[in-house]
Amino acid sequence: MKPxxxxxxxxxxxxxxxxxxxxxxxxxxxxxxxxxxxxxxxLFDANQPMKYAEDxxxxxxxxxxxxxxxxxxxxxxxxKIIRLINRYAKYTGSKQVExxxxxxxxxxxxxxxxxxxxxxxxQGLLTRQFEKITKLLPKLHEDLQFDYQKEFExxxxxxxxQAKWVNKSEYL
Numbered sequence: 001m002k003p004x005x006x007x008x009x010x011x012x013x014x015x016x017x018x019x020x021x022x023x024x025x026x027x028x029x030x031x032x033x034x035x036x037x038x039x040x041x042x043l044f045d046a047n048q049p050m051k052y053a054e055d056x057x058x059x060x061x062x063x064x065x066x067x068x069x070x071x072x073x074x075x076x077x078x079x080k081i082i083r084l085i086n087r088y089a090k091y092t093g094s095k096q097v098e099x100x101x102x103x104x105x106x107x108x109x110x111x112x113x114x115x116x117x118x119x120x121x122x123q124g125l126l127t128r129q130f131e132k133i134t135k136l137l138p139k140l141h142e143d144l145q146f147d148y149q150k151e152f153e154x155x156x157x158x159x160x161x162q163a164k165w166v167n168k169s170e171y172l
Contacts, residue, residue, distance in 0.1 A: 025039060034087065037087075037088075037091065038091050041091040041092070042091075046092075049092045049094045049096070049097050050096070050097065050100070052088075052091075052092060052097070053088075053092070053097045053100050053101055056084075056085070056088045056101060057101070057104055060081055060084060060085070061108070063077060063080065063081050063084075064081070064108045064111070064112045065112075067112055067113075069114055071114055071117045071119040071122050072119075074112075074113055074114060074122065075119065075121050075122045075125065078109065078113065078122070078125050079125065081105065082105065082125065082129070085101045085102065085105055088101070089101050089102075095136055095139045095140055096140060096141075096144055098136060099133060099136045099137065099140060099144075099148050100148075102129055102132055102133050102136065103133060103148065103151055103152060103155060105129060106126060106129050106130065106133070106155055106159070107155060109125070109126050109129070110126075110155075110158060110159055110162055110163075113126075115162050115163040116163075118165070123163075123165055126159070126163075126166070127166075130156070130159075130170075130171050133148075133152055134152075134171060137149055137152065152171075153172060156168045156171045156172055
């Protein structure tokens with residue numbers, strides 16, 4: 001069985017009544033956690049995406065605080081945090097929120113991760129996030145681009161000072 005096209009689904013949804021739409025939404029939310037999270041975002045937080053980003057940060061800071069120092073376990077924890085950040089940023093559909101959360105992740109990475117390790121997967125997490133930020137910045141509005149560019153430059157300089165494996169000339 002193949003899924004219907006979005007245009008066909010839209011046509012059918014337009015003719016349904018409010019109680020039928022409500023039933024369909026609740027049924028979707030019932031079967032998958034991500035659907036329930038997206039529905040909750042759309043109903044309660046969609047009008048304030050930056051406040052939602054702050055809520056995500058306060059939720060994820062506990063994962064940073066509980067992260068183990070051993071490089072293997074910290075890599076797993078950081079991957080989990082990145083997965084969650086990507087999921088929550090996807091709900092908003094906003095490049096500004098995605099940039100904000102990614103810069104926040106990098107800042108906390110520098111605070112909580114062991115920067116003296118030569119464990120390549122752990123180092124790769126930070127470098128991939130830096131690359132992601134460099135791709136996100138041109139997609140923002142000019143004013144936001146300028147603000148986040150300054151914040152990113154400060155972050156790169158701080159990272160290069162704390163970790164000798166970070167090459168700041170790649171990102172600046």
